Amino acid sequence: MEVLHADEIFKEFKEHSIAEFFKKNRQMLGYSSPVRSLVTVVHEYVTNSLDACEEAGILPEITVTITKLDENAFRVGVEDNGPGIPKAYVGKSLATILAGTKFHRYMQQRGQQGIGAAGCTLFSQITTGKPIKVVSYTGKGKSFICEVSIDTVRNKPIVSNTSESETAGDGKRGLYIEGDFADVKYENSDHGVYEYLKRTALSNPHTQIKLVDPEGKETVFLRSIDTIPERPKPTKPHPLGLSTNDILDFAHASQSRKISSFLIETFARTSQNKVNDLRNIAKGVDFDKDPKSMAWAEAEELVKAIKETQWIAPDASYIIPIGKEQIEKALKNILAPDFMSVTKRKPQVFRGGVPFVVEAAVAFGGGAGKKTAEGYEGNVLRFANKVPLLFDSGSCAITEAVKDIDWKRYKIDIENQPVSVLVNVSSVYIPYSGVGKEAIAQEDEIIDEIKLGVMEAARGVQRYISERTSANIDKSKYRTIMRYANQLAKDLSGLTGIDEKEIRGDLEKLVTKHYPKALDKEEQEEPEGKGKAETGDEGVQ
Ligand SMILES: Nc1ncnc2c1ncn2[C@@H]1O[C@H](COP(=O)(O)OP(=O)(O)OP(=O)(O)O)[C@@H](O)[C@H]1O
Ligand SMILES: [Mg+2]
Structure with missing residues (x-):
């Protein structure tokens, strides 16, 4: 066979834009199966709406309308009451891959990459050849209407059919x-x-969501609370979470004059004293030179020195979890379980310096779990920064942690009972296992922490289950014995002439002494307040 010369082969050499790449690899963005693809579109638009409302300080109201166009084609419309997008940024935001307001920030938001919305534009374009229609209302009576699509060769927006209104x-x-x-x-x-x-x-x-499904049926998920969550705050990365490559990237983009000031300005918990400590260890690094000229070997030495230095733990105050009370209210509102127990854990760190917070809940009975032909089965509701994760459960840290728990210890049959396990992991940086952001990477620290959270919640539910069981036993014994007691009171009264009511009352006292939960009606029926344990368990029945 003739051996080809490199020149011959390299005639085919071409450069591609990121948009061309995703056009060929749409499954990486979550556009694989038809069901998943539709959810991906809704997910990208809804998370953007929530992020935008949260940043602007607005209680979100979102309407999702899905219309059937054809057997395998649907129109998706999403409307929010957020800040809108200024006219000059509509095209770049929605039709340029890797562009947005969030990528460069170290801040807890649902979006991170600047791919989501443009990915939808690309997906529409490659499956129907149509642009995306946009109306942006930025307040003060102003609106901007347009259509956007992507010039995939250059990864640039094409904005057409524009009109404006004041x-x-x-x-x-x-x-x-x-x-x-x-x-x-x-x-x-x-x-x-x-x-x-x-x-x-x-x-x-805090969000109100309306869905109009393809059959025209409207479902409104009413908000359970009226408070706007805290606005996310930007923070700085902690030195312990940095790799050599991270430090180099930060250094090369820095405006600081010296490596010493660059370290103080860029990273959390880094004072002049800490820089002095680092100077004493990393002898090969010139702390007075321009960070832009930092070399790989210097960054490597810095990482080593950082590991040998004592640091104050990262500040977790900028992590905004859902909140224990909020989870309780939402579970009541949406699943109305018989029992539930919610736990919010203290902040922890993974990879040495990235803080995260785990919230876990176990809900039992009512609308919890999943109905099957045979009865019920338990389900796991996974969330990362409050975003539901529906796919790739097999590779997710949450699934792994829940699977690892010995549920029998808590008298819960996760396979056959109506149980829902909810886990939300919050962090400024969630280590997703793929670009599609559907699973949390299986970092040991994260798995361990989720396990502890779920076990704590499971203990709470176990208490309610056994309390309910013992109350039910008391009640049924009381009923049986009182049937005899009533007859006995009557007979004794006939024999002795003592008032029947009096005898009955005495007998009742005796029986309830032995079965104290028999008359415990309120504990069984009162939805709030009763039997509240310190961990935040709550009986709802
Ligand atoms: N509903 C909206 N309201 C206001 N701004 C929005 C809205 N949707 C998108 N944007 C803006 O468009 C940008 C791009 O959105 P896109 O979904 O592509 O990326 P992202 O949300 O930043 O990150 P990710 O790829 O992780 O979703 C956002 O960063 C935001 O600035
Ligand atoms: Mg997004």
Whole structure:
């Protein structure tokens, strides 16, 4: 066979844009099966709306409308009441891959990469050939209407059919975005849009979400609380969480004059004293030179020196979990379980310096778990920064942790009982296992912490189950014995002439002394307040 010369082969050499790459590898963005693809579109738009509202300090109201166009084609419209997008940024935000307001920040938001919305634009374009329709209301009566698509060769936005209005209804704010997508399917399953939105409402109790499904049926997930969550705060990375490459990237982008000031300005918990400590260990690093000229070997030495230095733990105050009370209210509102127990754990760190917080809940009975033909089975509701994760459960740290728990210890049959286990992991940096952001990487520290949280919640539910069981036993014994006691009181009264009521009262006292929970009606029926344990367990029945 003739051996080809390199020149011959390299005639084919071409450069590609990131948009071209994702056009070929759409599964990486979550556009694989038809059901998952539709959920991905809804997920990208809804998370953007929630992020935008949270940053602007607005209680979110989101409407998702899905219209059937064809057997495998649907129109998705998402409207929010957020800040909208300024006219000059609409194209770049929604039709340029790797562009947005979040990528460069070290701040807890749902979006991280600047891929989501543009990914939807690309998906619409490659499956239906159509652009995305956008109406951006930025308040003060201003609105901007346009269509966007991507010039995939250059990864640049194409904005067309634009129009503007200065008199859009009463200072309305928000974004309306609408796209046509093919190779998608609407399904009422655990992996469908309805379930995704229901879980979003669970983890975002301050949000009101309306779904209009392809049959025109409207479902409104009403908000359970009226308080706007704290606005996320930007923070700085902790030195212990940094790799050599991270330090180099930060150094090369730095505006500081010296490596010493660069370290203080860029990283958390880094004072002049700490820099002096590092100077004493990392002898090969010139702390007075321009950080832009830092070499790999110097960054490597810095990482080593950082590991040998004592640091104050990272500040976790900028992590905003859902909140224990909020989870309780949302679970009551949406699942109405018989019992539940919610736990919020203290902040921990993974990879040495990245803080995270785990919240876990176990809900039992009512709408918890999943109905099957045979009865019930337990389900796991996974969340990362309040975003439901519906796919790739097999590779997720949450699944791994829940699987590892010995449920028998808590008298819970996770396979056959109506149980829902909810876990939310919050962090400024969630280590997702893929670009599709559907599973949390199986970092040991994260798995261990989730296990502890779920076990704590499981203990709470176990207490309620055994309390309910013992109350039920007391009640049934009381009923049986009192049947005899009533007859006995009557007979004794006849024999002795003592008032029947008096004898009955004495007998009742005797019976309830032995079965104290028999008359415990309130504990069984009062939804709030009763039997509240310190861990935050709550009996709802
Ligand atoms: N509903 C919205 N309201 C206001 N701004 C929005 C909205 N949707 C998107 N944006 C802006 O568009 C940018 C790009 O959104 P996109 O979903 O592509 O990326 P991202 O949310 O930053 O990150 P990720 O790829 O992780 O979703 C956002 O960073 C935000 O600035
Ligand atoms: Mg996004």
